[in-house]
Amino acid sequence: MKKTFRFIITFGLISCFIQVKSQDFIQHAQVSGTFQADAITYVNDKSLHINDSTLNGKRLGMNGFALIHYDYKNFSAGLRYEAFLPPLLGFSSDAEGSGIANWFVNYKVGDFEVTAGNFYEQFGSGMILRAYEEWTLAYDNSFNGFRVKYKPTAGIYLKGLIGYQRDYWVKYTDGNRGIVKGINGELNFNELIKKMENSPFRLSIEGSFVSKYEKMPTKTIIRPIPPEGSYEVYQYKLPENVGAWSTAINIGYSNWNLMTEYAYKNENPSALNNYIYHKGQALYSILTYSRKGLGIELSAKRIDNMGFKSRMEETENVLDINFLPPLNPLHLYSFATMYPYATQPNGEMGVHAGIEYTFPKNSFLGGKYGTNFSISYSLIKDIKKEALSPEIPIDSTGTIGYSSDFFAFGDRKFYEDLKVQIYKKFTPRFNIIAAYFNQVYDKDVIEGHYNEYGKVYANIGVLDMTYRINDLHSIRLELQTLFTEQDRGNWMGATIEYAIAPKWFFSLGDQYNYGNDNVDEQIHYYNISFGYTHQSTRISLSYGRQNDGLLCVGGICRFVPAYTGFGLTISSNF
């Protein structure tokens, strides 16, 4: 009887609720979404050594996703479907499959916001926690769990989260995966204190704490001990909980701004650091000055053993809890990105300086339409590592690994990059961008080889000219050249584009590796492509040869193998 009564009451309430709300839920809700599909048909190519057996029957690759959002006032929900059938060449075979990759519900009540399901998050600049998604790399380390945000008053922002991270299609119950917990607080004094609201002095501070829990197996190793010739069985002490914290301060006055963030991670022996007990530290500092027509930026960074994944044994591009922002800026021309830098989580130290300047209109160098000038320089080296004792080599597994002076650069140069660029508008219809790059690239360190290749020294020149035939028709010619005596030698490239705004786009390009020592490898990487855009729908078709290399977005790089084929991309939203 009691049960029936309870049932009736509950049922009655639910139906009342649904009647009241359902009309609104349908009438006033917004449903929106987006999708993208990238497909490539691969063809045999003798020059690239691609034939039936290397393709292994996978002549067509397709990466696609669709996202649907439902919004109703303070409530929102979403679903993300993904399909890699099979994944395009160069993507992890773990991506293969299809299904609901992500879902979430989000609700805001007053100053609270609650998210359940999958979410992306970032504490500070991400050095101890950042979950994000990058489609071009099929990278997604989103959390699956709960997140609460709370804003008790203007200028105070609090966040807390708990969850586990996405590892392609692997279920949580299959395979070992840690649970991540984190809290973050931000205090913005300009918002908090009424008097400071419009002050030229700006101050905000931020603090975060992250902890990973992971069930640890018993792990042993047989290692040599003194005297020479004797060995012991060593059992690792693997912490089930690893904590990390970070603190950041941002101070600004008028045109000046200084942001500094420091992060610390407890000992975290893992496959990434060869199971050493070294503590992790990171410091990132950036000073900027800017006014109209001038922007200056100086930054410095030190990273020491800051790899942090939610699976101890993981070494692939998955399950990263944190993100270590690279110091060098991304370049926009293909030859300048042929030797891209990727952050070295086990240790690096670098500086960067950049200036952006616009010569005013009607000045000597500015001319009638102004001239834009930019220069940027980055240097990234190893940190200084000292052996703990003469008998124990640096990075020996099961030890603290090494000692390191916080402010000392190591001897090995990982990367150096100088960029000088001028943008000049000659007439309202004609402009030129000219750029020069000088790069030093430690191929062994960045690509993970064992002292096989050495350093690559490259000089790159770019000339990018755009001419507007009339309001809607334009033509662009891009010439690039790369000189190096190492790796694959010299390159030259040309691309010509014809566009009819806002819908049509056509381009023809070639990159020629004429300087390759191996005559058979002196290949033309030609490409022809066509694009059509209607509002937010874009279709592009291409045919050509893709050069192999690292594709880097943000701090993550993916190796793209060479291929020849037809490509099709469709993207739209509603």
Added chain:
Amino acid sequence: MKNIITILLFFFTVFTLRGQDQKESTRSSNLPSVELKTLDGKTILTDTLSNHGKPLIISFWALWCKPCIKELSNIANVYEEWVEETGVRLVAVSIDDPRSSSRVKPFVDGKSWEFDVLLDPNSDFKRAMNVNLIPHTFLLDGSGKVVWQHTSYTEGSEIELIQMVRKLNQGQTLQE
């Protein structure tokens, strides 16, 4: 006892839901509500973005996106004239990650861009607006409703954009 708690919780939920309805009317736009940062570090809610009843352009861009920078540079050249003629306001939302978000301000100042620039370092707004490829430009009417959008940029596309703004000001429907 348990039942009473369940029922009370239920009523509570319903009332908070209803209570929120009234709060809604203060929202000035139909945009999803997501937190963005201004270039001097303040937090701003996207559903408060408005242009006082006049058209608003929201353009997603990033430092690593060449066509985006072309688009914004070309708009910057004519922005003053656009504002004078149509009263339009442009908000350029940078989706740069923490690697480069602190470089956005010196870059924007160095380029002498006059429009507003906001930061979306966690790409929350990008996802909420269903943006895949950038540049992606939205045109909102005076009530904050998206009436037109365009993805990608080729030289001259900004002419279509300002024509749409003019049509919107004249009360025409935005058909191409």
